[in-house]
Amino acid sequence: MIELLVVAVGGGVGAAARFMVDGEIRSRHNGGFPWGTFVVNVVGSFLIGVFSMLFFALVQRGVPGELAHLLHIALAVGLCGGFTTFSTATVESVRLAQSGRLRLALANALGTLAVTVLAAGLGTAVGALFS
Template sequence: MFELLVVAAGGGLGAAARFMVDGEIRARHNGGFPWGTFVVNVTGSFLIGLFTTLAFTLSYLGVPHGTVRLLQLALVVGLCGGYTTFSTSTVESVRLAQSGRMRLALANSLGTLMVTVTAAGLGMWLGTVLSGPYG
């Protein structure tokens, strides 16, 4: 039950952060490409890579498994899960296609896939760098 609360708390914070970030970007970039969702998914993927790598390092350093698990649940599953929104990205691509903007739909779909995977890799790289000899 405690793990569920940890995920819920992280998810609530992530969803609130997504709402704020997406809203700010949408207010500055009207129409066309869905930059708010794109930025949220890229930064969230980066954080997933970073947090996952740092959790691995904590395990390697002997931090108890239960503590590492709670951190992963709170940060990766909860916070990042509530923050990222790949379902919205898909809906936005479909809407772009339905409105005849096929190039933007394709750019959103493929761009999101390529850039989020790259961002997760960069997060993992940074986690390894921050972990020093333990990464």
């Protein structure tokens, strides 16, 4: 039950943060490429990589496994899960394609996939520096 609670709280905070970050970026970049969604997905993927490695560092440093696990799911699953939104990226790609902007649709779909995987890898490398 506690796991559900920490994921729910983290997810709520992440979703609120996504709403604010995405809104701020959209207010500065109207139309064209969906930069708001792209940025939150890249940042969230990076943070998931960092949090995943920090989980191992906490366990190695003697933090009880259950506490480290709760921190990990609160941050990586809850916060980052609520912050990132791959379903929105997919819908935005479909909408771009439907409006005839096929190059932007392809750039969004493939770019999101490639850059978020790279961001997660970079986050894992950065997190490993602390473990």
